[in-house]
Amino acid sequence: MAENLNATSTPAPALIRFKDVHKRFGPQVVLNGVTMAFTEGQTTVVLGPSGTGKSVLLKHIVGLLQPDVGGVFYRDTRIDHLNDRGMEPIRKKIGFLFQLSALFDSMTVGDNVAFPLREHSKLSKTDIRDRVAERLAMVGMENSEKKMPGELSGGQRKRVALARAIALNPELVLYDEPTTGLDPIRSDVINELILKLHEELKVSAIVVTHDMTSAFKVGDRLVMLMGGSIIADGTADELRSHSDPRVQRFIAGRADEEDLRALHRI
Amino acid sequence: MASIETITGKLGARQGYIARLGAWAIEANLALGDMGVFFLSTLYWIFRWPGRRAISETFAQMYEMGTKSIPVVMIGGGFIGAVLAVETLPQFQEIGLASRVGSIIVISVVKQVGPILTAVMLAGRLGGAMTAELGTMRVTEQIDALRVMGADPVRTLVVPRVLACVIMTPILTLYSDAIGILGGWLVAVRVEGVRNYPFWHYAAQSTDLFTVNVGLIKAFFFGVVISTVACYKGFRCGNGAQGVGKACTEAFVTGFCLILLSNFILALGLNNLYNALYPNQPSVL
Numbered sequence: 001m002a003e004n005l006n007a008t009s010t011p012a013p014a015l016i017r018f019k020d021v022h023k024r025f026g027p028q029v030v031l032n033g034v035t036m037a038f039t040e041g042q043t044t045v046v047l048g049p050s051g052t053g054k055s056v057l058l059k060h061i062v063g064l065l066q067p068d069v070g071g072v073f074y075r076d077t078r079i080d081h082l083n084d085r086g087m088e089p090i091r092k093k094i095g096f097l098f099q100l101s102a103l104f105d106s107m108t109v110g111d112n113v114a115f116p117l118r119e120h121s122k123l124s125k126t127d128i129r130d131r132v133a134e135r136l137a138m139v140g141m142e143n144s145e146k147k148m149p150g151e152l153s154g155g156q157r158k159r160v161a162l163a164r165a166i167a168l169n170p171e172l173v174l175y176d177e178p179t180t181g182l183d184p185i186r187s188d189v190i191n192e193l194i195l196k197l198h199e200e201l202k203v204s205a206i207v208v209t210h211d212m213t214s215a216f217k218v219g220d221r222l223v224m225l226m227g228g229s230i231i232a233d234g235t236a237d238e239l240r241s242h243s244d245p246r247v248q249r250f251i252a253g254r255a256d257e258e259d260l261r262a263l264h265r266i
Numbered sequence: 267m268a269s270i271e272t273i274t275g276k277l278g279a280r281q282g283y284i285a286r287l288g289a290w291a292i293e294a295n296l297a298l299g300d301m302g303v304f305f306l307s308t309l310y311w312i313f314r315w316p317g318r319r320a321i322s323e324t325f326a327q328m329y330e331m332g333t334k335s336i337p338v339v340m341i342g343g344g345f346i347g348a349v350l351a352v353e354t355l356p357q358f359q360e361i362g363l364a365s366r367v368g369s370i371i372v373i374s375v376v377k378q379v380g381p382i383l384t385a386v387m388l389a390g391r392l393g394g395a396m397t398a399e400l401g402t403m404r405v406t407e408q409i410d411a412l413r414v415m416g417a418d419p420v421r422t423l424v425v426p427r428v429l430a431c432v433i434m435t436p437i438l439t440l441y442s443d444a445i446g447i448l449g450g451w452l453v454a455v456r457v458e459g460v461r462n463y464p465f466w467h468y469a470a471q472s473t474d475l476f477t478v479n480v481g482l483i484k485a486f487f488f489g490v491v492i493s494t495v496a497c498y499k500g501f502r503c504g505n506g507a508q509g510v511g512k513a514c515t516e517a518f519v520t521g522f523c524l525i526l527l528s529n530f531i532l533a534l535g536l537n538n539l540y541n542a543l544y545p546n547q548p549s550v551l
């Protein structure tokens with residue numbers, strides 16, 4: 001009994017840790033000392049204005065970008081200095097939804113979703129076909145295996161990319177704006193999908209989004225990245241009652257005088 | 267009288283040029299080194315066995331690059347052979363050696379024109395397509411997507427293209443050689459009335475297996491150069507449509523220069539090889 005209590009009171013282990021990460025592109029500082037841990041089994045939503053470095057943050061986790069200073073850890077392994085070959089075992093466990101989908105446009109939709117399976121699983125041809133059909137159905141794209149990505153709309157491409165990201169049953173999924181460009185109903189289907197993966201398969205997730213409905217619905221925890229560092233971190237309720245006015249304005253979607261000054265000159 | 271300022275000013279300007287030249291040299295060296303590393307990682311995957319899917323992709327690329335290039339290579343080769351006959355025949359006729367025109371056509375076509383012309387045409391046709399395709403994949407993050415899914419982009423994209431190009435360039439060169447000789451023959455024998463038998467007699471006399479092999483060895487290296495440069499430029503391409511366009515231009519120019527440079531180096535090397543193999547014969551290169 002005492003042991004049980006103890007187990008629930010110790011914080012869940014961190015799956016991904018950022019330790020004082022700095023990143024700049026030329027003169028432009030994007031991440032300026034980000035320190036935070038993404039907890040295993042949780043869905044963490046990353047909020048922040050356009051161009052603050054949310055996508056850059058995600059790319060550090062899969063080793064597409066390396067920090068200039070600081071470290072990135074997967075469980076207890078430091079991963080920021082690994083090369084592609086060293087990263088491979090970790091990348092296999094992570095599904096990554098690119099902001100602009102990044103589907104292979106020389107392959108059909110079916111081959112796109114099957115790609116990670118063919119690359120890393122020992123599944124038979126029929127098993128792969130079934131898995132592809134199942135994942136496409138999960139995102140509402142059933143029977144589109146034969147289509148080429150060029151024939152799809154932006155939202156459809158995003159959903160195919162999502163099917164591809166979750167094809168290998170990853171333990172961590174990084175969603176870069178999963179609902180951007182989708183209609184409200186489709187967005188809600190994707191929200192439900194994220195929740196379902198989380199509840200049934202215990203998938204950990206990091207969701208970058210501008211969609212506050214989606215953020216509050218799927219997020220166990222919300223963090224806000226602004227000006228290169230984390231300025232807010234907490235549950236949905238904690239964020240709603242956060243004392244920082246920048247957080248309040250962001251959640252309410254209200255521009256201030258500063259944001260509007262350019263318009264007044266017209 | 268020049269003041270100190272103007273002198274130091276001039277010196278400064280000259281140092282500026284020298285510094286810029288130095289910076290350019292360092293950059294060019296770094297780029298070459300980077301390309302070398304890129305090529306080594308391609309070799310690494312070829313010898314480590316890139317996997318069944320890379321091999322089947324190689325066949326697809328061989329069809330795309332090889333089979334579909336045959337028309338352009340044959341047209342190019344045929345007209346060059348014909349032009350060689352048109353330009354050289356009057357000179358030979360003047361000294362009464364018109365029947366010898368076959369030898370000059372065959373030697374030029376097999377050793378120089380065939381391989382180089384084919385390589386340049388392929389650098390344009392294949393190099394441009396490869397750079398544009400890979401560059402677009404880079405710009406739209408498809409190469410990043412490959413890496414994230416744990417599929418080495420060099421193994422999945424570069425190895426099939428380099429292998430296909432290296433295999434198909436010598437084969438296409440043979441096509442170009444054959445049609446080039448035929449073009450020369452058409453003009454010399456069919457149009458200008460050189461007799462058929464001496465044309466082929468002198469053509470055969472001046473060509474041995476070594477000569478043909480020289481052309482094929484060159485073509486092999488040209489294939490390496492074209493595909494490596496094109497893939498490298500695609501992988502390092504800048505952002506946007508403009509970046510892709512710039513990468514294609516650079517790929518062609520760099521490829522073209524490296525083809526001519528390696529042609530020169532290979533001619534020297536193969537000449538020495540010929541002298542070592544057949545010490546008592548005059549060099550044919």
Ligand SMILES: Nc1ncnc2c1ncn2[C@@H]1O[C@H](COP(=O)(O)OP(=O)(O)OP(=O)(O)O)[C@@H](O)[C@H]1O
Pocket residue numbers: 025030048049050051052053054055056057099
């Ligand atoms: N490869 C790169 N080279 C140079 N600058 C980059 C690169 N990647 C990102 N940046 C810069 O970093 C900043 C943050 O980019 P990022 O894509 O992370 O923004 P974001 O927070 O995801 O914005 P959005 O919500 O619009 O997607 C941008 O200003 C961008 O110009």
Ligand SMILES: [Mg+2]
Pocket residue numbers: 054055056099176
């Ligand atoms: Mg982004």
